[in-house]
Amino acid sequence: MTSIFTIENSHALWLILLLPLLWWLSSNTKTTLGRKHLRLLTTFRAVSLLAVILGLAQPIIRYGNQDISVIYALDVSRSVAADFIDKSLKWIDEVEERHNPAHSRIIIFGQNRTVVSSTEEAKSITIADFGKDALSSDSSHVEQSGTNLEAAIDESLALLGADHVKRIVLFSDGNQTDGSLLDLVQSAQSSGVRIYPMVADSAQVEDAWISNVRLPERVRAMEPMTSLVSVFSPSAASVEISISADGGLITKQSYVVKQGFNDLQINIRLPEAGSVPLDVLMTVENDPYLENNRAQISAWVEDKAKILYLEGVSNASSYLNEALSEAGFEVTVNDRIPKYDDLKLYDAVVLSDVLANTISSNSMKDIKRYVQDYGGGLIFAGGENTFGDDGYSNSILEDLLPADFEAQEKR
Structure with a gap:
């Protein structure tokens, strides 16, 4: 059993500098009180102020097993700058040397992922852009053509040591092309796992991509509805969005997008009830990478009203x-x-x-x-x-x- 003393709000301790001011005001204030009474009153005020300061600082003593298990999840996909990957590996080495956690692993991920025990082993991993269709079962190869944040965090949670303080450090630019991360992060936080994001520098690539596709919570067959397609464009451009349901085209619309992220509202109807696979495709001129211009989701469609x-x-x-x-x-x-x-x-x-x-x-x-x-x-x-x-x-x-x-x- 160990104990750790921490101060949650260390900035509040700067208020201690008010204590000398309190004594100075006391010694320079004209009053009918005797010196002994004045000193006693000032001491009481100083103790009260100190109690307020300590309350604001929130000192906490934690008891229990403080062995730390940490997983470093490093995004090496195409959208992440190469020098950021090098800086991240150096940072991991420094943290490991300074804090020496009881258990740690490194997940190198893009479209797929692999687990290593050290940064030296991480540097030996082959990182390549062969396309999603060329994924290899060889764990020494990590595919750069996509980013599956959900799978990386899911495996990080599985690797965390039992009976440890659980920590995940995520190095990524957040540009996920597969999976849904939000529910998994909320589940991790409710389980006492803290996730520390380290925002990656983006690679300077003139690449457009589909960031997210959202549908209303309730969808009925043939009922008009508005879908929200979030896309990123490196510059102002014209894009064409087409949506297919179960292999059949249901809409194709053109939009003018600005530089950065854009939320496009697209009115559609899904013709049949049941589980319907949706394929969302973005077409834009002179886009160097086409793999992340497509998003595939599944929608549960209720019968007509x-x-x-x-x-x-x-x-x-x-x-x-x-x-x-x-x-x-x-x-x-x-x-x-x-x-x-x-x-x-x-x-x-x-x-x-x-x-x-x-x-x-x-x-x-x-x-x-x-x-x-x-x-x-x-x-x-x-x-x-x-x-x-x-x-x-x-x-x-x-x-x-x-x-x-x-x-x-x-x-």
Whole structure:
């Protein structure tokens, strides 16, 4: 069992310089107090101020096993400057010599990764840009054509020693081309693993790439939605973004992007439900590397939203039916309200100028329960059949809707 004393906020200790000022003010202040009382009062004030300063400084004594396990994850992908890699290896040597952690490893990574025990061993690793399709199973070769940060951090977590204070030092420019890092980092932090990022200098390459692709949390088949494609461009340029779903092109749009990172909003519809593979491709002129111009993700697509549609005007249902269908809804036209259990098969009910006497009291109760308890949607379109004594005035549906169906008398 060991103990370590640390001060979390060392800047607060500068306030100790106020203590001599406090004594100087005391000795130069005119007062009726006796010298003994004044000295006692000043001492009390000094102790109080010192207690406040120590509280701000946050001194902490930590007990327990303080053996440290550290993993150095070094990004050697194409976007990282070569001299940064050399500086990182020298820094690792200095830290190892100064602190001598109980356990340490170095992960050299790009598109793939390898684990070594020392910087000397790291320098013997072959780093090459053969392209993603030429990845070798030989652990002495690290592919520069991509950056899989998620896999590197995942392996770092697995390599950390048990019953140690766990630390990961990440050397990278953050330009990930594969994997998703955010959830993994949050999981590591919740497990008590601290990750220290060392931001890499970017290599001076006029390269554009797709940084990220995001979709709404909930996606339905044929429902219009906006996807967000984040791209980096080394200069102002025109780019073309195409998105394919399960091998079929669904959209192709052109954009003018500025230098740096750009968030492009792209409106799309996914035609089928289920797990749909999406392929996002960026085309830009004179781009030296094409491998990072493509992103592949998988989207879970729910079935179309189902609408139950009742129309009170004869032969008028086709107009709204067509409009809803074109908007991506699955529409069922009916002339009556089904039972409550069947109502729950629909996402919303549309009542358009339906006569009140065609909906029974029990059906109205089912609709009210469907909306208030189940959370279903209700769209009510009024008309000549809905107002007055023969309409929905004083009905169960009137209580449910933000409308008053009582006809106003002419004055």
